[in-house]
Amino acid sequence: MDKTKEFYDVVIIGGGSAGLTAGIYCGRAKLNTLIIEKSLIGGLATYTNEVENYPGFPEKITGTELMNLFHKQAKKFGVKFKQTPVRAVNLTHERKTVETFRNIYEAKAVIIASGGKPRLTNAPNEEKFLYGKGISFCATCDAAANIDKTVMVVGNGDSAIEEGIFLTKFAKKVIVSVTRDVGNLKCHHAAKEEAFKNKKMEFIWNTRVHSFESKGEFLEKVILKNTKNDKLLSFKVDTCFLFIGYNPDTEIFKNIVNMTSDGYIPTNEKMETNIKGVYCVGDARNKSLRQISTAVNDGAIAGYYAEKYISENGNRTK
Ligand SMILES: Cc1cc2nc3c(=O)[nH]c(=O)nc-3n(C[C@H](O)[C@H](O)[C@H](O)COP(=O)(O)OP(=O)(O)OC[C@H]3O[C@@H](n4cnc5c(N)ncnc54)[C@H](O)[C@@H]3O)c2cc1C
Incomplete structure (x- = not known):
């Protein structure tokens, strides 16, 4: 089967709190942005009944309600969504490719927001x-x-x-x-x-x-x-x-992006990985506190720097 090719400025792998935030920043910066999510939009946060420590919601909010708001905001800025697993990536060239069962998505920047699961x-x-x-x-x-x-x-x-x-x-x-x-x-x-x-x-x-x-x-x-x-x-x-460990969902990036021995992806303060134009945000990133607020922090920074990278290095599709 020949796969259909589509072109984007940014492809974000994972639609949890980190990926959705990156999407909001990229979409608002008028980048042609795609989020690919293999399961539930909203990710791990949707399993939390009461989120009491995310600022702005003193009366508590469920994880699903909070993630629905993130999703709505990303859609408002024109972010597109596909619900399917990413099976393979090729990130080393200037034009990066992200492959699903039916499609190949080409992008100038890729944001890894694939999270993970507690053991x-x-x-x-x-x-x-x-x-x-x-x-x-x-x-x-x-x-x-x-x-x-x-x-x-x-x-x-x-x-x-x-x-x-x-x-x-x-x-x-x-x-x-x-x-x-x-x-x-x-x-x-x-x-x-x-x-x-x-x-x-x-x-x-x-x-x-x-x-x-x-x-x-x-x-x-x-x-x-x-x-x-x-x-x-x-x-x-x-x-x-x-507290017996956490498994980052980074298997498909092994031997492509640098990672720690336990599978976390290190970045600098701009959320850049060792590959130009490839960012990592949220729980998949090598960091000490894994929360919605820190995922949001990462997503905002990656969205901001992805826009700068694309503007400095080539033509935007919009
Ligand atoms: C039980 C529990 C309770 C928690 N409660 C709180 C709380 O009250 N407050 C708080 O701030 N934090 C809480 N956290 C932590 C918080 O949920 C996470 O830090 C946050 O959701 C991480 O967001 P993320 O976007 O990095 O990852 P995730 O939310 O895990 O999202 C990653 C997404 O990527 C998708 N994905 C992975 N691989 C692929 C692929 N190959 N193709 C396509 N999609 C892919 C996954 O399906 C997933 O939806 C809790 C965590 C747990 C486990």
Whole structure:
């Protein structure tokens, strides 16, 4: 099958908060802009029931409502949308190509906004309690809902321990499930010292999640299994926070764009990757805080510099 060719100033891969913001900036700068989204427009934010920390919405807003507004604003500035996965890219030449099942899109600039997903334990019943039903991946987002409650943190790296310490400011107890032997955490030394001094934190060593349990809709218990003696341990918790890693959705850019060993794409302050005219924004980018507000920041900067790059380097299609 011969693929149809279309031409754009900018193609944005991923229609989450970062990609939509980049789209708003490119569209408003009168660039001929296409956003390609393989699944839900709005991305990961649409899984969040209540967004309480995005400025401008003191009465709370659901992730879907917020993303619908982003989408509407991008469409207002003439951004076009295609709902299909990007399968391959060729980014090294001045004219870059982005390939889907039926089409080849040629662009002067490409913005990678493909995000990622938090890693799961794959224990039984996990899917049932994801996103607002008791399993969380974001202490910044869900700590305030756990004042004086008992929570569990699964993980023992920097983010697990730092977020666990943060959660002690809200919860009455933070149980930490650690796969390693007593006293052995993978996080940096200062966090380890602080965590061991914190009276609200209780470490359950040599354990993995065996299952998530509840008689109702919301998570009630986490069952841990001791990996040394196979004993099952049951914990009543209000929320279980999983900090066992994050998988950036950057597989199709491997060996094309520079990335870290865990798949994040480094950029400079202009969101430029190592390839001229190729930008990376949002959760796929190598950075420390992954939030809607930081995705918006990245998208705005990339949109601004993509416009400058295109104006300086060639004719715009509009
Ligand atoms: C449970 C949870 C709760 C959260 N709560 C909050 C909160 O309250 N406040 C807050 O600020 N942040 C919150 N966050 C973080 C926030 O959701 C993310 O930081 C933000 O959505 C990242 O936006 P993004 O555009 O970079 O990525 P995403 O939203 O992940 O968007 C990337 C998009 O790219 C698409 N894509 C990937 N590969 C391809 C491809 N090959 N072709 C086409 N499309 C592709 C994906 O389908 C996806 O839609 C939360 C995160 C989680 C997991």
